Amino acid sequence: QEENYLPSPCQSGQKACxxxxxxxxxxxxxxxxxxVTEPECREGTGFPRRVRASDRSNATLLDGPSGALLLRLVQLAGAPEPAEPAQPGVY
Structure with a gap:
């Protein structure tokens, strides 16, 4: 069985954003x-919720835990850096 490889999610054929x-x-x-996080790509705006793993056209579609993990990582990457912790014994 030949793998249907797409080099990036940008080529997944999904909605432009x-x-x-x-x-x-x-x-x-x-x-x-x-x-980046994008409200246009939220569920209910043309983004299919359930897909079959055998659908070649959906090879890069991330759903369920994978999509949730990607969303969380993008949110963390965009969060401001925390202030440096105080050093022990220094007030």
Whole structure:
């Protein structure tokens, strides 16, 4: 069986979003450079909720735990850095 390989989520055939990107998972828009959270890609806006693993056209579609993990990682990547912790004994 030949694997249907797509090099990036941007080529998944999903809905266009952001600045030249494509919806890679529910709530995630990816372009050639990065991924960001995007309301346009949320569930209920043309993004299919359930897919069969055998569907070749959905080879890069992230759903369920994979999509949730990607969304959380993008949220963490965009979060501000925490302040440096105080050093022990220094007030």
């Amino acid at each position: 952001g600045s030249g990107g494509r919806c890679a998972a529910a709530g995630i828009c990816c372009n050639d450079e990065s991924c």
